[in-house]
Amino acid sequence: EAEVAQSPRYKITEKSQAVAFWCDPISGHATLYWYRQILGQGPELLVQFQDESVVDDSQLPKDRFSAERLKGVDSTLKIQPAELGDSAMYLCASSLGRREAVNTEAFFGQGTRLTVV
Amino acid sequence: GNSVTQMEGPVTLSEEAFLTINCTYTATGYPSLFWYVQYPGEGLQLLLKATKADDKGSNKGFEATYRKETTSFHLEKGSVQVSDSAVYFCALIAFGNEKLTFGTGTRLTIIP
Numbered sequence: 001e002a003e004v005a006q007s008p009r010y011k012i013t014e015k016s017q018a019v020a021f022w023c024d025p026i027s028g029h030a031t032l033y034w035y036r037q038i039l040g041q042g043p044e045l046l047v048q049f050q051d052e053s054v055v056d057d058s059q060l061p062k063d064r065f066s067a068e069r070l071k072g073v074d075s076t077l078k079i080q081p082a083e084l085g086d087s088a089m090y091l092c093a094s095s096l097g098r099r100e101a102v103n104t105e106a107f108f109g110q111g112t113r114l115t116v117v
Numbered sequence: 118g119n120s121v122t123q124m125e126g127p128v129t130l131s132e133e134a135f136l137t138i139n140c141t142y143t144a145t146g147y148p149s150l151f152w153y154v155q156y157p158g159e160g161l162q163l164l165l166k167a168t169k170a171d172d173k174g175s176n177k178g179f180e181a182t183y184r185k186e187t188t189s190f191h192l193e194k195g196s197v198q199v200s201d202s203a204v205y206f207c208a209l210i211a212f213g214n215e216k217l218t219f220g221t222g223t224r225l226t227i228i229p
Contacts (some may be wrong), residue, residue, distance in 0.1 A: 043219050045217070103164055105151060
């Protein structure tokens with residue numbers, strides 16, 4: 001069964017260091033999402049791609065976070081420098097994302113749990 | 118903009134009790150509606166979905182009906198089990214921009 005792949009599964013980093021997460025969506029999915037989920041809260045959208053283009057990054061802290069999806073397939077989310085408050089689960093999801101598609105459910109990866117010390 | 122409002126938790130029930138978790142939404146156009154479930158330490162899994170008014174999504178004994186007139190998508194299960202303990206998220210995708218919006222989640226604990 002096709003699934004969204006994320007790595008690493010867990011990451012511990014010191015504050016002020018750089019950290020990167022990788023996501024490989026389900027093949028053929030045009031829409032890719034990065035979410036941040038702080039413990040005990042709902043997922044918060046950081047950035048949404050349609051193919052290689054960013055369609056929503058209004059909640060992305062652009063002074064330290066960046067995201068790219070250069071070939072419209074896999075994606076990388078980077079934080080530099082990391083801060084203590086960035087400790088959270090980072091979830092990647094993908095959906096078919098075509099305008100003509102009705103059942104555009106999103107499929108989630110297992111997430112990357114980031115701890116900043 | 119689009120938004121989802123969920124019943125505040127946590128919710129604690131005894132095994133075999135009836136479950137309802139309320140969800141209402143605000144959206145332009147006709148969104149697709151979803152319930153996702155998150156077990157401890159894991160990512161989100163789709164539980165059920167409905168794509169148009171009066172559709173009923175169902176899975177693993179859970180059901181939810183897309184009610185356009187009340188803009189609701191309440192989750193129900195007739196007899197819960199300990200294994201249903203998890204966090205449940207109501208969500209919507211607005212057709213056209215594919216933006217997936219979540220509610221804040223409801224933590225459900227089932228005690229034997």
